[in-house]
Amino acid sequence: MLLRLPTSVSEAQEYMTEGAVPIGGATLVWATWQRDGFPDRSMSLRELPEANTIEPEALGAAVVLSRIDDRVPEVLRRAAAGVGTGAVRRTATVGGNIVGSTLRCLLPAALVLDARAVILEPEGVTETDLAEVLAKRHLLLSLRWRTPVTSNYVKAAAEPGGPSPLVVAAALHRVDDGRTLLRVAVRSEDEVFSESAECHGDAADAEDLLRTLRNGSLGRLPASAGELVGRQVTDLLARTADR
Numbered sequence: 001m002l003l004r005l006p007t008s009v010s011e012a013q014e015y016m017t018e019g020a021v022p023i024g025g026a027t028l029v030w031a032t033w034q035r036d037g038f039p040d041r042s043m044s045l046r047e048l049p050e051a052n053t054i055e056p057e058a059l060g061a062a063v064v065l066s067r068i069d070d071r072v073p074e075v076l077r078r079a080a081a082g083v084g085t086g087a088v089r090r091t092a093t094v095g096g097n098i099v100g101s102t103l104r105c106l107l108p109a110a111l112v113l114d115a116r117a118v119i120l121e122p123e124g125v126t127e128t129d130l131a132e133v134l135a136k137r138h139l140l141l142s143l144r145w146r147t148p149v150t151s152n153y154v155k156a157a158a159e160p161g162g163p164s165p166l167v168v169a170a171a172l173h174r175v176d177d178g179r180t181l182l183r184v185a186v187r188s189e190d191e192v193f194s195e196s197a198e199c200h201g202d203a204a205d206a207e208d209l210l211r212t213l214r215n216g217s218l219g220r221l222p223a224s225a226g227e228l229v230g231r232q233v234t235d236l237l238a239r240t241a242d243r
């Protein structure tokens with residue numbers, strides 16, 4: 001297998017055109033490749049500056065999860081810190097987690113940030129939404145978002161041999177017309193649900209918000225997940241009460 005290490009977007013484009021398969025930390029693909037055979041060419045983005053940014057409003061796809069720190073919003077930092085073991089986090093990348101893994105603990109966090117995906121196509125760099133990246137398995141260069149007012153993330157304890165643990169991510173955003181929007185995303189039994197609701201900032205808001213969320217796709221969640229959503233939303237609103 002020839003491993004390509006592009007240092008510019010144009011090099012990455014050239015290697016993509018020659019059919020190089022994207023590789024992050026190989027925590028998932030290695031075993032499969034050993035069993036089924038290695039591709040002729042692969043491409044790691046670890047030398048590509050655009051895929052290595054860690055900023056308040058951007059995160060590169062080649063960044064390993066253990067490097068994600070308080071430069072990014074809390075929801076994303078906590079999501080990365082909760083993936084697997086320390087050894088996995090020191091090797092696995094953002095791109096491998098979002099595009100390549102089935103658990104995708106970073107996905108609910110990226111959804112509540114309303115993150116856009118910066119992708120590379122044969123024609124060049126473009127931006128799209130996360131749903132399209134997952135459906136078409138685009139080559140992800142980075143994620144971009146607008147800084148939220150506040151955000152939080154919780155991952156329930158996993159039961160041995162049980163389904164993947166429940167994850168709840170939430171963020172409050174000030175939108176351009178002055179409104180405040182709550183976004184919540186939940187991973188429950190390998191399915192990801194996301195909803196948003198407008199906040200009006202009065203005392204009854206938490207109950208109103210939860211009712212709005214339940215009227216959407218979050219209404220399909222099991223009761224235990226609904227309780228965790230309630231706690232996270234209440235926590236977020238309490239944090240913003242003094243702002």
Ligand SMILES: Cc1cc2nc3c(=O)[nH]c(=O)nc-3n(C[C@H](O)[C@H](O)[C@H](O)COP(=O)(O)OP(=O)(O)OC[C@H]3O[C@@H](n4cnc5c(N)ncnc54)[C@H](O)[C@@H]3O)c2cc1C
Pocket residue numbers: 021022023024025026027028029030045061062082083084085088091092093094095096097098099100101103104105106137138139140141
């Ligand atoms: C012991 C263990 C525990 C784990 N626990 C968790 C957990 O709790 N939560 C969780 O979410 N995950 C968990 N995982 C999965 C982990 O997140 C993935 O192994 C990891 O994110 C994959 O990243 P990688 O960089 O190693 O990907 P790789 O193995 O290199 O690649 C995986 C796939 O992603 C594709 N890919 C890689 N980079 C890109 C890119 N930039 N653009 C497009 N496609 C790309 C590859 O082509 C490949 O198909 C666990 C894994 C292990 C081994």
